[in-house]
Every structure is written in structure tokens, then in C-alpha cells.
Amino acid sequence: NAGVTQTPKFRVLKTGQSMTLLCAQDMNHEYMYWYRQDPGMGLRLIHYSVGEGTTAKGEVPDGYNVSRLKKQNFLLGLESAAPSQTSVYFCASSLGQGMVRKAFFGQGTRLTVV
Amino acid sequence: AQSVSQHNHHVILSEAASLELGCNYSYGGTVNLFWYVQYPGQHLQLLLKYFSGDPLVKGIKGFEAEFIKSKFSFNLRKPSVQWSDTAEYFCAVNPITPGTYKYIFGTGTRLKVLA
Numbered sequence: 471n472a473g474v475t476q477t478p479k480f481r482v483l484k485t486g487q488s489m490t491l492l493c494a495q496d497m498n499h500e501y502m503y504w505y506r507q508d509p510g511m512g513l514r515l516i517h518y519s520v521g522e523g524t525t526a527k528g529e530v531p532d533g534y535n536v537s538r539l540k541k542q543n544f545l546l547g548l549e550s551a552a553p554s555q556t557s558v559y560f561c562a563s564s565l566g567q568g569m570v571r572k573a574f575f576g577q578g579t580r581l582t583v584v
Numbered sequence: 585a586q587s588v589s590q591h592n593h594h595v596i597l598s599e600a601a602s603l604e605l606g607c608n609y610s611y612g613g614t615v616n617l618f619w620y621v622q623y624p625g626q627h628l629q630l631l632l633k634y635f636s637g638d639p640l641v642k643g644i645k646g647f648e649a650e651f652i653k654s655k656f657s658f659n660l661r662k663p664s665v666q667w668s669d670t671a672e673y674f675c676a677v678n679p680i681t682p683g684t685y686k687y688i689f690g691t692g693t694r695l696k697v698l699a
Contacts, residue, residue, distance in 0.1 A: 513618075
């Protein structure tokens with residue numbers, strides 16, 4: 471049982487390049503989330519999904535797009551990367567809205583935009 | 585394995601009572617520490633954080649927390665709670681390990697404040 475798996479673990483992009491982060495969970499969770507963690511700050515919610523085919527904006531959605539075509543996968547896309555998007559990205563999943571109590575987090579993706 | 589323990593799962597208080605929620609973690613190295621709050625129907629909101637420096641940190645809405653390194657604790661306090669503090673509170677630890685990034689949450693404490 472892998473839990474929540476994020477790929478890749480590290481990536482360096484040039485300004486303007488695009489990329490997609492993949493989050494996969496094998497627990498049949500309905501809810502999935504993308505957060506970013508910046509130095510000196512707590513987690514900030516980028517986008518989330520309450521089920522297959524649904525997505526919603528979080529606290530800091532600008533510059534990101536997401537898709538949930540399959541229940542087990544939640545993709546985070548950067549169409550034109552900017553240095554301000556240098557961060558550590560965490561994916562999480564949960565059964566329901568009371569997410570954190572039984573939430574599972576991925577191991578994080580460190581993205582550097584130069 | 586690294587873990588975060590919150591000892592109180594449910595707390596009921598009357599308005600104006602003082603609050604202290606316990607949080608202990610198991611990790612011998614450097615950590616960043618957080619308290620988050622989740623109000624009913626809403627997402628996580630950061631209450632306060634500790635990265636370094638003064639171990640007594642103040643957050644939003646009158647909350648504060650004290651990092652006691654020798655006890656691996658980061659307890660949350662508020663001198664006088666309000667009905668609007670009814671929510672679920674989560675302690676979280678971000679162990680600082682080069683090359684790895686983890687976020688470990690406690691199981692949460694449900695606080696109910698009676699008007």
C-alpha cells in the first residue's frame with residue numbers, strides 16, 4: 471500500500487517552462503489537495519478536488535492548473551513557471567472533509583525555477 | 585518513526601475559560617512546528633509557527649504556543665476562549681532532513697466552546 475506518491479521529487483525549471491506534478495493515491499480517497507510550503511510560512515492550499523472530475527481553487531491558485539480525470543490521480547500544472555513558484559509542493563488526500571485527522575501527505579516535491 | 589501526538593481529542597470549555605492543547609513530537613533533529621485550525625466547513629488555516637528564535641510564539645486570534653525543546657513539546661494556549669474558537673486544532677511538524685520533505689500532522693483536537 472503506497473499511500474500518496476508524488477512525482478518527481480526534485481525538479482529545476484527555467485522561467486517560462488511548463489511542467490506537471492503528479493500525485494497518485496491508492497486509498498480510494500475522494501478528496502485530494504495540492505499545497506505549497508515556502509520558507510517561513512505554513513502550508514498554503516493551491517487547489518483541491520472533492521471527487522473525480524471536480525477541482526476548486528484554494529488560497530493561492532494563480533499560475534497553476536489542476537485536473538482530476540481519474541479518482542486516484544491529481545495533477546498540478548505550471549504552464550509558464552516563474553521564480554515565485556520556487557517552493558516545496560505537497561499533495562494530500564483524505565476520505566472526506568475532515569481531512570487532516572486522517573489525511574495522508576505525499577513526500578513533497580522540491581521545485582526550483584531559475 | 586516520526587510522529588506527532590495530541591493528547592486531547594475532545595475539549596469542551598465555557599467562554600472565557602483558558603485553553604491549553606498539548607502537542608508532542610518524536611524527532612531528535614531540527615524541526616519547524618505549526619498549529620493549524622480548521623473551522624467547520626473550511627480548510628486549514630495557519631494559527632502560528634515556530635522556525636527558530638524565541639520559543640514563545642504568538643499567532644492570530646490571541647493564540648500562542650511555547651516550544652520546549654527538551655520536552656519535544658509545542659503546546660498551544662489561549663487565555664480566554666470565545667465561542668468562535670470552536671474548531672479542530674492540529675499540531676504539525678516539519679522535520680528538517682536534507683533531501684527529504686515531510687509534513688506530519690497530529691490527530692487533531694476538537695474544541696467546543698459553550699456560549
